[in-house]
Amino acid sequence: MNPGDRVRVDRADRTYEGVLLPSSTDEQLVVKLEGGYNVGVDRDEADVSVLAEDVYEIDGTDAAGDDGASEIEFDDDLPTISLISTGGTIASTVDYRTGAVTAQFDAEDVLRAVPDLAGRANYRGRVVANILSENMEPPLWQDLAEAVAEEIEAGADGVVVMHGTDTMQYSASALSFMLETPVPIVFTGSQRSADRPSSDNVMNAVSAVEAAKSDCAEVMVCMHATESDDRCALHRGTRVRKNHTSRRDAFETVGAAPLGEVDYETETVEFRRAYQERGETDLEIAPDLEGDVELLKFTPGMDPAFLDVVEGSDGLIVEGTGLGHVHTDLIPRIEELIEDGTTVVMTSQCLEGRVCDRVYDTGRDLLEAGVLEAGDTLPGTAKVKLMWALANSDDVAEAMGTSLAGEIQERSVPWE
Secondary structure, three states: OOOOOEEEEEOOOOEEEEEEEOOOOOOEEEEEEOOOOEEEEEHHHOEEEEEEOOOOEEOOEEOOOOOOOOOOOOOOOOOEEEEEEEEOHHHOEEEOOOOEEEOOOOHHHHHHHOHHHOOOOEEEEEEEEEEOHHHOOHHHHHHHHHHHHHHHHOOOOEEEEEOOOOOHHHHHHHHHHHEEOOOOEEEEOOOOOOOOOOOOHHHHHHHHHHHHOOOEOOEEEEEEOOOOOOEEEEEEOOOEEEOOOOOOOOEEEOOOOOOEEEEOOOOEEEEOOOOOEOOOOOOEEOOOOOOOEEEEEOOOOOOHHHHHHHOOOOEEEEEEEOOOEOOHHHHHHHHHHHHOOOEEEEEEOOOOOOOOOOOOHHHHHHHHHOOEEOOOOOHHHHHHHHHHHHHHOOOHHHHHOOOOOOOOOOOOOOOO
């Protein structure tokens, strides 16, 4: 009995028929019913009969061999795409012990779960982590960058990183600074798990693979462009932000249009903006990070003593108001931090536009205290960039004021 077999499950009070799916635990069976929903049954309470060995197929081969392992044949006429899993909803299942969604699948399980990937590419699967994205940490960014570099060195024509959506923008930013890449690196995820009829996992995964076959050799995020299953947007890794908790089109490029789109029906990729083309640069990796960097959001009434929590830190990103301001009473404490060796960088809480501390007295005082401006860099991106710059740049001030991976736009202009 293997995942993909059609089975009948008899219990004392009910009988189910459906397709056996991979389970998150050895104690439960997971069966997909004809209506599309999944049920979980304790193995020791069920009598299971195999009705048909009706396995999913991947690239024309059985997804499960005699030992239940994935068997994926290579086609010399297809590009090779590396699927790297870090966990998250796109690579998750329901834990029927608790009823919660957990990150349990490895990359090959994703291939079983998304048979629409068949015939589009040759696939190599690799698991870097198996976590929900709120548990992502900077050392894992380094592991991820190393894994992506190794896959590219091994001949991958593109890389798809399956990642939880809540911190995807941070990881995409991290790899944007750590890697110079000759091939596309595409992050994708899922807002809704595969057991839900409204899941976005299939379309996002398929569109990400199509983007990984494209000519854009940058770090991108591929997620739904609308609530419908029509197209996915391709966002530059340093300019993207998750702006909704649950909508399928939760991700947006801030301050500009997305780099491009993938039309799901026609399977075409179209770019709207300039990008680095495939093969323009050689692979380079600079994975070092300075982890002691904090991100602080200024709010009215904040006690200057609150800054004591970052005393001794190597870096601090401040989300200031408007053009990049804080209360005047905080400036002396910020100056003390800078004098003690903390690099302080100003960003804005506004979603669009850039900081400019030369307009008002408060801003001029901040500059005189030694605060650096980050242009229109997003606060989360600025934190990742400062971690990278402190570990890799001889001139941190220049690095934070220079666009290294598209994080600072040349101009802030209205757009539709």
